[in-house]
Amino acid sequence: MNPWALVSVALVVVVTFYLGHRTSRFARSTHDFLVARRTVRSRRNAAAIAGEYISAASFLGVAGLVLKEGADALWFPIGFTAGFLALMLFVAGPLRRSGAYTLPDFMEARLSSPTLRTASTWFVVFIGVLYLLPQLQGAGLAMTMIMPAPAWAGSVLVTVVIAYNVMGGGMRAITLLQAFQYWFKLFAIAAPTFVLCAVFVTGGAGAPGSAGSLDEPAAPNFAARTAVTVDTDVTLRVDSPTRVHVDDGSGDAGWTTWRAGSEHTVDAGAELTFPGGSAVPTVDQAKSANIDWLLPSTDLTGLLSTYSLLLALLLGTMGLPHVLSRFYTNPDGKAARRTTVQVLLLLGLFYLFPVMLGMLSRMFVPELLITGDTDAAVIALPTAMLSGVTGQILAALLAAGAFAAFLSTASGLVSSMSGVIATDLLAGKVRDYRVASVGVAAVSVALAVTLPIDDLALSVGMSFALGASTFAPLLVLGIWWRRLTWLGAMVGMCTGGGLVLLAVVLNAVSAHTGGWAPWLVQQPALVTVPVAFGLTVLVSTATSSRVPEDVGAVMLRLHAPDPLGFMRDRAVQRFGRAEEHTRTTQGRHRK
Amino acid sequence: MLAEPSRSSTSLRARVELEQQTSWGELLIKDLVKVQLRTAVLLGLLVLAVLCAIPAVFYVAPAVTELRLAGLPLPWLLLAVAPFPLMFGVGLWYNRLAERRERDFVNMIEN
Structure with missing residues (x-):
């Protein structure tokens, strides 16, 4: 408080x-x-x-x-x-x-x-x-x-x-x-x-309250005796032997030692107490050792998921x-x-x-x-x-x-x-x-x-x-490519969106069944965006008879510099200005 | 004074050609779109290439990640500080190029 x-x-x-x-x-x-x-x-x-x-x-x-x-x-x-x-x-x-x-x-x-x-x-x-x-x-x-x-x-x-x-x-x-x-x-x-x-x-690092220097090859340390209450069920990973006092409310609370390299599941509501100076265990996905944390990942998965993100x-x-x-x-x-x-x-x-x-x-x-x-x-x-x-x-x-x-x-x-x-x-x-x-x-x-x-x-x-995966292809192609058709846009948007939604669902399932989802499911853009763009172009080319007839006029409006005055405000055309609006609410005319 | 009416009449004709998208009017716009798009794509690729090169270098030569500059780890400087001035600079640059293009286009139509 x-x-x-x-x-x-x-x-x-x-x-x-x-x-x-x-x-x-x-x-x-x-x-x-x-x-x-x-x-x-x-x-x-x-x-x-x-x-x-x-x-x-x-x-x-x-x-x-x-x-x-x-x-x-x-x-x-x-x-x-x-x-x-x-x-x-x-x-x-x-x-x-x-x-x-x-x-x-x-x-x-x-x-x-x-x-x-x-x-x-x-x-x-x-x-x-x-x-x-x-x-x-x-x-x-x-x-x-x-x-x-x-x-x-x-x-x-x-x-x-x-x-x-x-x-x-x-x-x-x-x-x-x-x-x-x-x-x-x-x-x-x-x-x-x-x-x-x-x-x-x-x-300075290492002063009271600090958990040790950031480039050490070990996990951060607790500066003083620390009690932590766990709110949701977690799996903790330990890299070095750690003394811990576990109180899960069942009455058999006591001090134990977690072995190096082991994993422990802690139920919600448990209170863990660590002595000062001991290493901090981390939840499953987090990087436990400081040196891994400090340096960017250098493997292929890391590279590809970075690109995807x-x-x-x-x-x-x-x-x-x-x-x-x-x-x-x-x-x-x-x-x-x-x-x-x-x-x-x-x-x-x-x-x-x-x-x-x-x-x-x-x-x-x-x-x-x-x-x-x-x-x-x-x-x-x-x-x-x-x-x-x-x-x-x-x-x-x-x-x-x-x-x-x-x-x-x-x-x-x-x-x-x-x-x-x-x-x-x-x-x-x-x-x-x-x-x-x-x-x-x-x-x-x-x-x-x-x-x-x-x-x-x-x-x-x-x-x-x-x-x-949905609007980006439509906007970019719509603004710069004359041959876009509504059918191509529709297919691209629905497929791109559908694939991402599929990834969301797979992620949720994987989170409850052991986290088997590969990086691509967690970060799907690297596949879904090119698919959405590709399908939009493909279907548009196939349905080229449906290119709207006013595409020239629309392109002019989108790209002609402002001083030439080709811009038309669609909101005003449809709903009227504030002044006109008060008039239309009284009179019969509606613009 | 005498030049004024004739200038505005050619300018009017150019506007009408644009408005009605005659073959010449359409060509003018297509040309403008092409030039603007080329600038945007080139500048976009420049930034994308720099950003994508950073993790690629870490992947190809992991030793780079352990270098330090003025006591700070190089990857953190490259990722937390460097990209932002780059992106702002490219943004400024594009803005200037695009505005100049549009000014030229307006001048061409009005003369």
């Missing part, structure tokens, strides 16, 4: 509530709710995109993975950033010039197929929910760390706040909010990192509905491109810090390797390194940053999904948008509370693979 954390998280929630409430007053029409009237300048939009993109997976998950997997985990921040480079090179400008207001709308604008539009609507909703779940579950996890509350309380709190904001003003309300939350998150992670690094450098993140970013929907809010294609350059800078700046926190947590909170709760590393680290109020305040700041991450990402996801549902499955009025946002929020929070929690960065990784 940390009173400072309680206050800081409450502050973040109140500020979020207030900012959303204030900016909601300006939102009146569907145009405001979907695309913030397309008036967001590139600098603010860049901060908003970065704010929305830095999710629980980035704020908590990256440090947790670095703690567990070491150098190999560094590919996550690289891929998260590289995705925006790909987005900028191939998608940003033309996508904005298409004048679309959602991803399915772009598909229809380009290929004039209502069937494809409906299919992509369902994929948007599916990817959105898949991405939203870990955010809400992360909120639950963070909540249990700062106060004695059940995990669902955090998920529900975050959901209520974002549903209120999104209902109140949609995209219009959350733009300023997300921009503010980027700068807040940067501060909330940078300041503690500087302080903790200073403490580390002045204290990189491909998923590189192309997956452009398939995430909440990222794309922010690009529709820029005034023109040039601004969309400039926005992306700034996002690259903002993300590169941010990702230095979670990596440093992950390194420190390997030394100071190795007990997380036993419970497997490595996502908690960021928040647990300050109090482990600094006793007293300073540590508590730093932990409070980090917890507040984590909540800002949940709030901004979740609000972007809910708003983009509501936009798609309201305009494609409902009539597209402001009321429909509000109904859709409540529906999305309710379903997601129900799923988040009932489904089991996985590693944040890993489950987010699956939604990237899904985005890369």
Whole structure:
């Protein structure tokens, strides 16, 4: 229980509530709710995109993975950033010039197929929910760390706040909010990192509280006698003989010695106590010896799964509905491109810090390797390194940053999904948008509370693979290749998506039946993305008679520079501007 | 003053040709698309080649992973720090190239 954390998280929630409430007053029409009237300048939009993109997976998950997997985990921040480079090179400008207001709308604008539009609507909703779940579950996890509350309380709190904001003003309300939350998150992670690094450098490795130097060929050590309560059943691996006191509640608690190289299954609820100086056992997949952790893997499997991960993140970013929907809010294609350059800078700046926190947590909170709760590393680290109020305040700041991450990402996801549902499955009025946002929020929070929690960065990784295998081929080929047909797009999207879903199912089965799944099932993009691209091209070529007749006009709109004025705003054509909207509600004419 | 109306009339004709996608108008756009795509692909391949080379080097020559630079392990510097300035730099570069292309295109249409 940390009173400072309680206050800081409450502050973040109140500020979020207030900012959303204030900016909601300006939102009146569907145009405001979907695309913030397309008036967001590139600098603010860049901060908003970065704010929305830095999710629980980035704020908590990256440090947790670095703690567990070491150098190999560094590919996550690289891929998260590289995705925006790909987005900028191939998608940003033309996508904005298409004048679309959602991803399915772009598909229809380009290929004039209502069937494809409906299919992509369902994929948007599916990817959105898949991405939203870990955010809400992360909120639950963070909540249990700062106060004695059940995990669902955090998920529900975050959901209520974002549903209120999104209902109140949609995209219009959350733009300023997300921009503010980027700068807040940067501060909330940078300041503690500087302080903790200073403490580390002045204290030095091997000082009291540290678990030994990071390049030793052994596992990290406990600095002092440490008791750990295991929350879920785990299998622990021991590399050197370890004295341990096991109390599993059955009455026969006592000290035993675990032999080197052995594995032990510990049931949920057991309490393990280790004497100071003993080596830290690790959960099955984590790297136990520090030297393996420090050096990147050099085998073929490591190489291929690294490529697969990189491909998923590189192309997956452009398939995430909440990222794309922010690009529709820029005034023109040039601004969309400039926005992306700034996002690259903002993300590169941010990702230095979670990596440093992950390194420190390997030394100071190795007990997380036993419970497997490595996502908690960021928040647990300050109090482990600094006793007293300073540590508590730093932990409070980090917890507040984590909540800002949940709030901004979740609000972007809910708003983009509501936009798609309201305009494609409902009539597209402001009321429909509000109904859709409540529906999305309710379903997601129900799923988040009932489904089991996985590693944040890993489950987010699956939604990237899904985005890369469904929407990335459609966007890239749709923008640059004239001969794409809706049938080719449909086959590519469904096959790519189907293969990733198959991998998700196989993964779940393998997790319950002994973890036999090879790396390709855990990181399927290396196969699914080329298959999706290949099939799209193949089927399009085979059905070349179905190339839409207006492809020339569409290509002109996508690629002609903004000053020539060929851009047509589809949202305005369909729903009218705010001023016209008030008129149409009174009169008979509808534009 | 006299040059003004004639300039705007050729500019108008070029716009109409573009708008209606006559064979010339279509050719203009196809050409622009090709040039923009080539820039994007080349810069994308550059970054991808650098990023993919890092794990490939670790695979081919594992000894590299144990090198140190200023006391810090080389793989960590290569993975945690180096890619970000590279990606930002390439982003800036592409932005400049693409904007220049578009300016040239607009100038060509308007003259």
